Amino acid sequence: MKAFSLLEGITDLKEVGVTELAIKTKTNKTTVYRLLSTFEKLGYLRKTENQKYFLTLKLFELGTKVLENISIVEIAKPILKKMSDITNETIHLAALDNDEVVYLDKFDSTHTLRMYSRIGRRVPTYCTALGKVFLAWGPESLIKRVAKDLRPYTKNTITDLSQLKEQLSKIRKEGYAIDNEEYEYGVKCIAAPIRNVNGEVVAAISISGPSVRLTAEKIQELKPIILDYSNKISSKIVF
Structure with missing residues (x-):
């Protein structure tokens, strides 16, 4: 709570020193100095030559990212609903956050046997x-971080970096990614990227279901559907 109080205190001023902020927020000077130093290391603050602190644009960037995700959900929802009606399988909209996939929205299948998930879940x-969509079109630094822990979840999980990179190259060529029971036994998935006006991947959508229904033949039928609907969503994103 003190950390956020300090940030709010700095927001009201163009720049501020440790003593001034300690008085303004009624916080011990040692605590103020420690927290300000931490924020500076994280890139949220910078220090002037006269030892005063001011906010950088990093908080603005975070806020903008949140707004983008909210906008994507609003844009995608009616389109995902149509895709859900057509496929009657579980539909997800997801974003990348802290090197993990986060479900932003979903539509459940009406089948009794279906994939379990919830909005906000991380995978x-x-x-x-x-996830492979984000890796395929993401920076090399992302792949390097993820590669530090390629633990197996099933016997189909790719745990070799060279094999993973080979698959990511294929994904970039074909425009979609497949999960062949690599995270959960009995669940298959196909996903495609959502791009902004600059062609950057800002989100992804997927169709998931039990492997007994999502056979190799069914996956082939779903390919043009997910590519078509991912393009429809991308065409409506104007940021």
Whole structure:
């Protein structure tokens, strides 16, 4: 709570020193100095030559990212509903956050046997179709971080970096990714990217279901559907 109080205190001023902020927030000077130093290391604050602190644009960037995700959900929802009606399988909209996939929205299948998930759930990147979309079009630094822990979830999980990179190259060529029971036994998934006006991947959508229904033949039928609907969503994103 004190950390956020300090940030709010700085927001009201163009720049502020430790003593001034300690008085303003009624916080011990040692605590203020420690927290300000931490924020500076994280890039949220910078220090002037006269030892005063001011906010950088990093908080603005975080806020903008949140607004983008909210906008994507609003844009995608009616389109995902149509895709859900057509496929009657579980539909997800997801974003990348802290090197993990986060479900932003979903539509459940009406089948009794269906994939379990919830909005806000986090899943790994390297063994999910949604995650592999972000890896395929993400920076090399993301792949390097993820590669530090390629633990197996099933016997189909790719745990070799060279094999993963080979699959990511294929995903970039074909435009979609597949999870063949790599994260959960009995669950398959196909995913495609959502791009902004600059062509950057800002989200991804997927169709998931039990492997008994999502056979190899069914996956082939779903490919043009998910590519079509991912393009429809991308065409409506104007940021």
